[in-house]
Amino acid sequence: MKQFAHRIDVRTDGKGLYDATRPIAAWVRQCGLQTGLLTVFLQHTSASLTIQENADPDVILDMADFFQKLVPDNPRLYRHTIEGPDDMPAHIRAALTMTQLSIPLMQGELALGTWQGIYVFEHRAAAHRRSIALHLLGE
Amino acid sequence: MKQFAHRIDVRTDGKGLYDATRPIAAWVRQCGLQTGLLTVFLQHTSASLTIQENADPDVILDMADFFQKLVPDNPRLYRHTIEGPDDMPAHIRAALTMTQLSIPLMQGELALGTWQGIYVFEHRAAAHRRSIALHLLGE
Protein backbone atom coordinates (compact mmCIF):
# COMPACT_ATOMS: atom_id res chain seq x y z
CA MET A 1 0.00 0.00 0.00
CA LYS A 2 1.33 3.42 -1.00
CA GLN A 3 0.19 6.90 -0.10
CA PHE A 4 0.63 10.35 -1.62
CA ALA A 5 -0.12 13.84 -0.28
CA HIS A 6 -0.33 17.03 -2.28
CA ARG A 7 -1.77 20.55 -2.27
CA ILE A 8 -3.43 22.42 -5.11
CA ASP A 9 -4.89 25.91 -5.34
CA VAL A 10 -8.14 26.84 -7.06
CA ARG A 11 -8.69 30.48 -7.99
CA THR A 12 -12.23 31.74 -7.56
CA ASP A 13 -13.71 35.00 -8.81
CA GLY A 14 -16.67 35.69 -6.55
CA LYS A 15 -19.64 33.58 -5.52
CA GLY A 16 -20.35 30.45 -7.48
CA LEU A 17 -19.17 26.91 -8.22
CA TYR A 18 -15.79 26.23 -9.81
CA ASP A 19 -15.08 22.86 -11.39
CA ALA A 20 -11.91 21.39 -9.87
CA THR A 21 -12.27 17.88 -11.27
CA ARG A 22 -9.54 18.21 -13.89
CA PRO A 23 -6.54 19.23 -11.72
CA ILE A 24 -7.56 16.73 -9.03
CA ALA A 25 -7.97 13.84 -11.50
CA ALA A 26 -4.69 14.77 -13.20
CA TRP A 27 -2.76 14.46 -9.93
CA VAL A 28 -4.47 11.15 -9.11
CA ARG A 29 -3.56 9.76 -12.56
CA GLN A 30 0.04 10.84 -12.07
CA CYS A 31 0.26 8.78 -8.86
CA GLY A 32 -0.32 5.66 -10.97
CA LEU A 33 -2.55 3.64 -8.63
CA GLN A 34 -5.24 1.17 -9.72
CA THR A 35 -7.38 0.85 -6.58
CA GLY A 36 -7.49 3.21 -3.65
CA LEU A 37 -9.10 6.16 -1.89
CA LEU A 38 -8.75 9.86 -2.66
CA THR A 39 -9.53 12.47 -0.01
CA VAL A 40 -10.12 16.10 -0.98
CA PHE A 41 -10.01 18.56 1.92
CA LEU A 42 -10.69 22.29 1.56
CA GLN A 43 -8.64 24.35 4.02
CA HIS A 44 -11.20 27.16 4.38
CA THR A 45 -14.42 27.95 6.22
CA SER A 46 -16.02 30.48 3.85
CA ALA A 47 -15.90 28.22 0.78
CA SER A 48 -16.79 24.54 0.52
CA LEU A 49 -16.88 21.46 -1.68
CA THR A 50 -19.76 19.83 -3.48
CA ILE A 51 -20.22 17.12 -6.06
CA GLN A 52 -22.67 18.28 -8.69
CA GLU A 53 -23.90 17.74 -12.20
CA ASN A 54 -21.44 18.96 -14.81
CA ALA A 55 -23.77 18.61 -17.83
CA ASP A 56 -26.08 21.66 -17.82
CA PRO A 57 -24.29 24.84 -16.68
CA ASP A 58 -27.64 26.18 -15.38
CA VAL A 59 -27.43 23.71 -12.50
CA ILE A 60 -24.55 25.48 -10.79
CA LEU A 61 -26.19 28.89 -11.28
CA ASP A 62 -29.43 27.67 -9.69
CA MET A 63 -27.37 26.07 -6.91
CA ALA A 64 -25.58 29.33 -6.10
CA ASP A 65 -28.89 31.26 -6.20
CA PHE A 66 -30.57 28.88 -3.79
CA PHE A 67 -27.83 29.20 -1.17
CA GLN A 68 -27.77 32.97 -1.62
CA LYS A 69 -31.50 33.17 -0.85
CA LEU A 70 -31.39 30.65 1.99
CA VAL A 71 -28.52 32.46 3.72
CA PRO A 72 -28.72 36.13 2.74
CA ASP A 73 -25.90 38.66 3.01
CA ASN A 74 -27.84 40.76 5.49
CA PRO A 75 -25.62 42.09 8.31
CA ARG A 76 -28.66 42.61 10.55
CA LEU A 77 -29.02 38.82 10.78
CA TYR A 78 -25.56 38.20 12.26
CA ARG A 79 -23.28 39.22 15.13
CA HIS A 80 -20.12 38.46 13.13
CA THR A 81 -19.93 41.36 10.65
CA ILE A 82 -16.35 42.65 11.07
CA GLU A 83 -15.09 40.72 8.05
CA GLY A 84 -17.84 42.11 5.80
CA PRO A 85 -21.53 41.40 5.21
CA ASP A 86 -20.73 38.29 3.13
CA ASP A 87 -18.46 36.52 5.64
CA MET A 88 -20.87 35.05 8.19
CA PRO A 89 -23.33 33.83 5.52
CA ALA A 90 -20.32 32.28 3.75
CA HIS A 91 -19.48 30.28 6.90
CA ILE A 92 -23.09 29.08 7.14
CA ARG A 93 -23.25 28.06 3.47
CA ALA A 94 -19.98 26.17 3.98
CA ALA A 95 -21.48 24.32 6.98
CA LEU A 96 -24.52 23.38 4.86
CA THR A 97 -22.36 21.77 2.17
CA MET A 98 -19.04 19.90 2.55
CA THR A 99 -15.48 20.66 3.59
CA GLN A 100 -14.17 17.23 2.63
CA LEU A 101 -14.90 14.51 0.09
CA SER A 102 -13.47 11.01 -0.26
CA ILE A 103 -13.80 9.18 -3.56
CA PRO A 104 -12.82 5.56 -4.26
CA LEU A 105 -10.38 4.83 -7.06
CA MET A 106 -11.31 1.81 -9.20
CA GLN A 107 -9.50 0.50 -12.29
CA GLY A 108 -7.22 3.49 -12.19
CA GLU A 109 -10.05 6.04 -12.30
CA LEU A 110 -11.99 8.02 -9.70
CA ALA A 111 -15.36 6.31 -9.18
CA LEU A 112 -17.31 9.44 -10.10
CA GLY A 113 -20.73 8.93 -11.69
CA THR A 114 -21.23 9.89 -15.33
CA TRP A 115 -22.37 13.46 -14.56
CA GLN A 116 -20.48 14.10 -11.34
CA GLY A 117 -17.94 16.89 -11.07
CA ILE A 118 -15.99 18.05 -8.00
CA TYR A 119 -16.68 21.73 -7.36
CA VAL A 120 -15.23 24.39 -5.10
CA PHE A 121 -18.20 26.43 -3.92
CA GLU A 122 -17.04 30.00 -3.32
CA HIS A 123 -19.34 31.77 -0.86
CA ARG A 124 -17.59 35.15 -0.70
CA ALA A 125 -18.04 38.07 -3.07
CA ALA A 126 -14.34 38.74 -3.74
CA ALA A 127 -11.86 36.61 -5.70
CA HIS A 128 -9.90 34.13 -3.58
CA ARG A 129 -7.18 31.54 -3.93
CA ARG A 130 -8.53 28.41 -2.22
CA SER A 131 -6.18 25.72 -1.00
CA ILE A 132 -7.06 22.03 -1.21
CA ALA A 133 -5.16 19.25 0.59
CA LEU A 134 -5.21 15.95 -1.32
CA HIS A 135 -4.43 12.51 0.06
CA LEU A 136 -4.41 9.32 -1.95
CA LEU A 137 -3.69 5.81 -0.82
CA GLY A 138 -3.90 2.45 -2.53
CA GLU A 139 -2.04 0.16 -4.87
CA MET B 1 -2.97 -3.71 5.01
CA LYS B 2 -5.54 -4.95 2.52
CA GLN B 3 -8.14 -3.12 0.46
CA PHE B 4 -11.36 -4.09 -1.27
CA ALA B 5 -13.56 -2.25 -3.78
CA HIS B 6 -17.11 -3.11 -4.73
CA ARG B 7 -20.31 -1.67 -6.20
CA ILE B 8 -23.87 -2.19 -5.04
CA ASP B 9 -27.19 -0.91 -6.36
CA VAL B 10 -30.05 0.39 -4.24
CA ARG B 11 -33.49 0.54 -5.82
CA THR B 12 -35.59 3.54 -4.84
CA ASP B 13 -39.29 4.12 -5.48
CA GLY B 14 -39.73 7.89 -5.37
CA LYS B 15 -38.76 10.50 -2.81
CA GLY B 16 -37.72 9.30 0.62
CA LEU B 17 -35.01 7.56 2.63
CA TYR B 18 -34.04 3.96 1.91
CA ASP B 19 -32.06 2.00 4.49
CA ALA B 20 -28.92 0.58 2.86
CA THR B 21 -27.17 -0.53 6.05
CA ARG B 22 -27.76 -4.24 5.58
CA PRO B 23 -26.21 -4.80 2.12
CA ILE B 24 -23.28 -2.52 2.98
CA ALA B 25 -22.59 -4.24 6.33
CA ALA B 26 -22.93 -7.67 4.69
CA TRP B 27 -20.21 -6.85 2.15
CA VAL B 28 -17.94 -5.44 4.88
CA ARG B 29 -18.38 -8.59 6.98
CA GLN B 30 -17.55 -10.75 3.97
CA CYS B 31 -14.20 -8.94 3.58
CA GLY B 32 -13.21 -10.30 7.00
CA LEU B 33 -11.28 -7.33 8.42
CA GLN B 34 -11.05 -6.42 12.10
CA THR B 35 -9.97 -2.77 11.96
CA GLY B 36 -10.23 -0.42 9.02
CA LEU B 37 -12.13 2.27 7.16
CA LEU B 38 -15.19 1.91 4.94
CA THR B 39 -16.03 4.57 2.38
CA VAL B 40 -19.51 4.74 0.84
CA PHE B 41 -19.76 6.93 -2.26
CA LEU B 42 -23.02 7.58 -4.13
CA GLN B 43 -22.47 8.01 -7.88
CA HIS B 44 -25.39 10.43 -8.42
CA THR B 45 -26.24 14.12 -8.00
CA SER B 46 -30.03 13.92 -7.55
CA ALA B 47 -29.91 11.50 -4.61
CA SER B 48 -27.63 11.55 -1.58
CA LEU B 49 -26.52 9.74 1.58
CA THR B 50 -27.38 10.43 5.19
CA ILE B 51 -26.90 8.70 8.49
CA GLN B 52 -30.11 8.83 10.46
CA GLU B 53 -32.07 7.24 13.26
CA ASN B 54 -33.42 3.82 12.35
CA ALA B 55 -35.66 3.39 15.42
CA ASP B 56 -38.85 5.40 14.78
CA PRO B 57 -39.95 5.26 11.09
CA ASP B 58 -41.56 8.71 11.51
CA VAL B 59 -38.08 10.25 11.57
CA ILE B 60 -37.38 9.53 7.92
CA LEU B 61 -40.84 10.78 6.88
CA ASP B 62 -40.32 14.07 8.72
CA MET B 63 -36.85 14.30 7.21
CA ALA B 64 -38.17 13.91 3.65
CA ASP B 65 -40.94 16.46 4.34
CA PHE B 66 -38.53 19.06 5.65
CA PHE B 67 -36.31 18.90 2.56
CA GLN B 68 -39.36 18.97 0.30
CA LYS B 69 -40.55 22.21 1.93
CA LEU B 70 -37.10 23.79 2.09
CA VAL B 71 -36.41 23.09 -1.60
CA PRO B 72 -39.78 22.99 -3.37
CA ASP B 73 -40.44 21.40 -6.78
CA ASN B 74 -41.46 24.73 -8.28
CA PRO B 75 -40.10 25.21 -11.80
CA ARG B 76 -40.48 28.98 -11.53
CA LEU B 77 -37.65 28.99 -9.00
CA TYR B 78 -35.03 27.43 -11.29
CA ARG B 79 -33.40 27.85 -14.71
CA HIS B 80 -32.66 24.12 -15.04
CA THR B 81 -36.09 22.60 -15.77
CA ILE B 82 -35.47 20.47 -18.86
CA GLU B 83 -35.14 17.27 -16.82
CA GLY B 84 -38.45 17.88 -15.03
CA PRO B 85 -39.65 20.07 -12.14
CA ASP B 86 -38.11 17.72 -9.56
CA ASP B 87 -34.56 17.59 -10.97
CA MET B 88 -33.02 20.90 -9.89
CA PRO B 89 -34.48 20.73 -6.37
CA ALA B 90 -33.10 17.17 -6.21
CA HIS B 91 -29.59 18.49 -6.95
CA ILE B 92 -29.95 21.13 -4.23
CA ARG B 93 -31.20 18.62 -1.64
CA ALA B 94 -28.24 16.40 -2.55
CA ALA B 95 -25.84 19.31 -1.98
CA LEU B 96 -27.42 19.97 1.44
CA THR B 97 -26.82 16.39 2.60
CA MET B 98 -23.92 14.04 1.72
CA THR B 99 -22.57 12.26 -1.33
CA GLN B 100 -20.00 10.27 0.62
CA LEU B 101 -19.59 8.76 4.07
CA SER B 102 -16.59 7.09 5.71
CA ILE B 103 -17.11 4.88 8.73
CA PRO B 104 -14.38 3.28 10.87
CA LEU B 105 -14.39 -0.48 11.35
CA MET B 106 -13.61 -1.61 14.90
CA GLN B 107 -13.56 -5.17 16.27
CA GLY B 108 -14.88 -6.42 12.97
CA GLU B 109 -17.97 -4.15 12.98
CA LEU B 110 -18.82 -0.75 11.51
CA ALA B 111 -18.56 1.84 14.29
CA LEU B 112 -22.16 2.98 13.84
CA GLY B 113 -23.94 4.29 16.93
CA THR B 114 -26.81 2.28 18.40
CA TRP B 115 -29.51 4.02 16.34
CA GLN B 116 -27.53 4.94 13.25
CA GLY B 117 -28.52 3.60 9.83
CA ILE B 118 -26.99 4.42 6.44
CA TYR B 119 -29.68 5.77 4.11
CA VAL B 120 -29.91 6.56 0.43
CA PHE B 121 -31.97 9.75 0.22
CA GLU B 122 -33.89 9.72 -3.07
CA HIS B 123 -34.80 13.25 -4.12
CA ARG B 124 -36.57 12.49 -7.42
CA ALA B 125 -40.21 11.51 -7.87
CA ALA B 126 -39.64 8.46 -10.09
CA ALA B 127 -38.12 5.10 -9.16
CA HIS B 128 -34.36 4.85 -9.72
CA ARG B 129 -31.56 2.36 -9.40
CA ARG B 130 -28.82 4.14 -7.47
CA SER B 131 -25.22 2.96 -7.67
CA ILE B 132 -22.90 3.03 -4.66
CA ALA B 133 -19.13 2.59 -4.85
CA LEU B 134 -17.68 0.95 -1.72
CA HIS B 135 -14.06 0.96 -0.61
CA LEU B 136 -12.71 -0.81 2.47
CA LEU B 137 -9.19 -0.96 3.77
CA GLY B 138 -7.67 -2.34 6.91
CA GLU B 139 -6.47 -5.53 8.51
Added chain:
Amino acid sequence: MKQFAHRIDVRTDGKGLYDATRPIAAWVRQCGLQTGLLTVFLQHTSASLTIQENADPDVILDMADFFQKLVPDNPRLYRHTIEGPDDMPAHIRAALTMTQLSIPLMQGELALGTWQGIYVFEHRAAAHRRSIALHLLGE
Protein backbone atom coordinates in the same frame (compact mmCIF):
# COMPACT_ATOMS: atom_id res chain seq x y z
CA MET C 1 1.35 1.43 6.59
CA LYS C 2 -0.05 1.47 10.14
CA GLN C 3 -3.52 2.15 11.47
CA PHE C 4 -4.97 3.19 14.81
CA ALA C 5 -8.54 3.26 16.12
CA HIS C 6 -9.78 5.09 19.19
CA ARG C 7 -12.88 6.55 20.83
CA ILE C 8 -13.26 9.86 22.61
CA ASP C 9 -16.21 11.50 24.34
CA VAL C 10 -17.16 15.16 24.09
CA ARG C 11 -19.47 16.59 26.75
CA THR C 12 -21.99 19.11 25.51
CA ASP C 13 -24.21 21.40 27.56
CA GLY C 14 -27.16 22.23 25.31
CA LYS C 15 -27.37 23.57 21.78
CA GLY C 16 -24.25 25.01 20.25
CA LEU C 17 -20.81 24.23 18.84
CA TYR C 18 -18.10 22.64 20.98
CA ASP C 19 -14.49 22.75 19.84
CA ALA C 20 -13.07 19.21 19.78
CA THR C 21 -9.85 20.01 17.88
CA ARG C 22 -7.55 19.69 20.88
CA PRO C 23 -8.37 16.13 22.09
CA ILE C 24 -8.49 14.87 18.49
CA ALA C 25 -5.15 16.46 17.54
CA ALA C 26 -3.58 15.20 20.78
CA TRP C 27 -4.49 11.59 19.95
CA VAL C 28 -3.22 11.98 16.39
CA ARG C 29 0.10 13.37 17.63
CA GLN C 30 0.45 10.48 20.06
CA CYS C 31 0.17 7.99 17.16
CA GLY C 32 3.40 9.45 15.77
CA LEU C 33 2.67 9.38 12.03
CA GLN C 34 4.04 11.81 9.46
CA THR C 35 1.63 11.34 6.53
CA GLY C 36 -1.79 9.80 6.61
CA LEU C 37 -5.54 10.20 6.90
CA LEU C 38 -7.64 10.86 10.00
CA THR C 39 -11.34 10.01 10.03
CA VAL C 40 -13.64 11.50 12.69
CA PHE C 41 -17.03 9.82 12.96
CA LEU C 42 -19.78 10.97 15.33
CA GLN C 43 -21.89 8.07 16.61
CA HIS C 44 -25.12 10.08 16.97
CA THR C 45 -27.99 11.39 14.86
CA SER C 46 -29.08 14.40 16.93
CA ALA C 47 -25.65 16.05 16.98
CA SER C 48 -23.19 16.49 14.12
CA LEU C 49 -19.71 17.63 13.09
CA THR C 50 -18.64 20.79 11.34
CA ILE C 51 -15.38 22.51 10.53
CA GLN C 52 -15.67 26.17 11.31
CA GLU C 53 -13.74 29.32 12.04
CA ASN C 54 -12.17 29.31 15.49
CA ALA C 55 -11.09 32.96 15.52
CA ASP C 56 -14.18 35.04 16.37
CA PRO C 57 -16.46 33.33 18.94
CA ASP C 58 -19.45 35.14 17.40
CA VAL C 59 -19.24 32.84 14.37
CA ILE C 60 -20.37 29.77 16.27
CA LEU C 61 -23.19 31.72 17.97
CA ASP C 62 -24.48 32.95 14.61
CA MET C 63 -24.13 29.43 13.23
CA ALA C 64 -26.26 27.94 16.00
CA ASP C 65 -28.88 30.69 15.60
CA PHE C 66 -29.18 30.12 11.87
CA PHE C 67 -29.85 26.41 12.25
CA GLN C 68 -32.30 27.08 15.08
CA LYS C 69 -34.33 29.40 12.85
CA LEU C 70 -34.09 27.20 9.76
CA VAL C 71 -35.27 24.12 11.67
CA PRO C 72 -37.45 25.32 14.55
CA ASP C 73 -38.33 23.31 17.67
CA ASN C 74 -42.02 23.39 16.83
CA PRO C 75 -43.74 20.04 17.49
CA ARG C 76 -46.57 20.92 15.11
CA LEU C 77 -44.12 20.61 12.22
CA TYR C 78 -43.17 16.98 12.90
CA ARG C 79 -44.68 13.52 13.39
CA HIS C 80 -41.76 12.35 15.55
CA THR C 81 -42.35 14.15 18.87
CA ILE C 82 -42.14 11.34 21.45
CA GLU C 83 -38.53 12.15 22.32
CA GLY C 84 -39.33 15.83 22.92
CA PRO C 85 -39.88 18.92 20.75
CA ASP C 86 -36.14 19.30 20.10
CA ASP C 87 -35.42 15.76 18.86
CA MET C 88 -36.74 15.75 15.29
CA PRO C 89 -35.29 19.20 14.48
CA ALA C 90 -31.98 17.91 15.91
CA HIS C 91 -32.02 15.03 13.42
CA ILE C 92 -32.69 17.44 10.55
CA ARG C 93 -29.91 19.82 11.61
CA ALA C 94 -27.58 16.83 11.80
CA ALA C 95 -28.54 15.79 8.25
CA LEU C 96 -27.81 19.34 7.04
CA THR C 97 -24.28 19.30 8.44
CA MET C 98 -21.87 16.33 8.73
CA THR C 99 -21.62 13.07 10.64
CA GLN C 100 -18.09 12.33 9.48
CA LEU C 101 -14.95 14.21 8.51
CA SER C 102 -11.67 12.98 7.05
CA ILE C 103 -8.59 15.16 7.28
CA PRO C 104 -5.19 14.47 5.68
CA LEU C 105 -2.12 14.38 7.89
CA MET C 106 0.92 16.13 6.40
CA GLN C 107 4.35 16.61 8.00
CA GLY C 108 3.02 15.18 11.22
CA GLU C 109 0.15 17.67 11.50
CA LEU C 110 -3.54 17.66 10.52
CA ALA C 111 -3.89 19.66 7.30
CA LEU C 112 -6.39 22.08 8.85
CA GLY C 113 -6.43 25.63 7.47
CA THR C 114 -5.24 28.48 9.68
CA TRP C 115 -8.69 29.22 11.11
CA GLN C 116 -10.27 25.77 10.95
CA GLY C 117 -11.45 24.02 14.09
CA ILE C 118 -13.30 20.69 14.38
CA TYR C 119 -16.59 21.21 16.20
CA VAL C 120 -19.24 18.95 17.67
CA PHE C 121 -22.54 20.65 16.88
CA GLU C 122 -25.03 19.79 19.64
CA HIS C 123 -28.60 20.12 18.40
CA ARG C 124 -30.47 19.07 21.54
CA ALA C 125 -31.39 21.28 24.49
CA ALA C 126 -30.06 19.01 27.24
CA ALA C 127 -26.45 18.16 28.09
CA HIS C 128 -25.10 15.03 26.39
CA ARG C 129 -21.96 12.94 26.24
CA ARG C 130 -21.22 12.49 22.54
CA SER C 131 -19.06 9.63 21.36
CA ILE C 132 -16.60 10.01 18.48
CA ALA C 133 -14.90 7.11 16.70
CA LEU C 134 -11.45 8.01 15.37
CA HIS C 135 -9.45 6.15 12.74
CA LEU C 136 -5.96 7.07 11.58
CA LEU C 137 -3.80 5.39 9.01
CA GLY C 138 -0.51 6.28 7.47
CA GLU C 139 3.22 6.14 8.05
